[in-house]
Amino acid sequence: MTKPFTRGTWHGMTTYQCTLCQFDCMNEETALAHYQDHFAEPAPELNGPPVPLIIDSSGTTVSVPTVGEDTDEAFALNMRTLK
Numbered sequence: 001m002t003k004p005f006t007r008g009t010w011h012g013m014t015t016y017q018c019t020l021c022q023f024d025c026m027n028e029e030t031a032l033a034h035y036q037d038h039f040a041e042p043a044p045e046l047n048g049p050p051v052p053l054i055i056d057s058s059g060t061t062v063s064v065p066t067v068g069e070d071t072d073e074a075f076a077l078n079m080r081t082l083k
């Protein structure tokens with residue numbers, strides 16, 4: 001992974017300048033911590049969001065219409081499933 005900061009010098013000392021904002025400091029750990037705190041993507045959830053499932057009386061998983069698919073067909077499917 002490319003480091004999210006560039007090195008420079010200031011009065012003969014090494015500085016670490018954030019490539020995404022004006023932040024800079026003279027300590028690599030601080031620069032990395034700044035990046036982690038402000039810009040790093042949160043770790044992806046391993047399991048993702050819970051997906052509602054409906055299982056009919058024969059044990060078959062029935063797909064659940066998502067919001068926005070509120071069609072007559074989806075309604076009929078739900079009514080049949082919920083009986």
Ligand SMILES: [Zn+2]
Nearest residue numbers: 018020021023
């Ligand atoms: Zn920054």
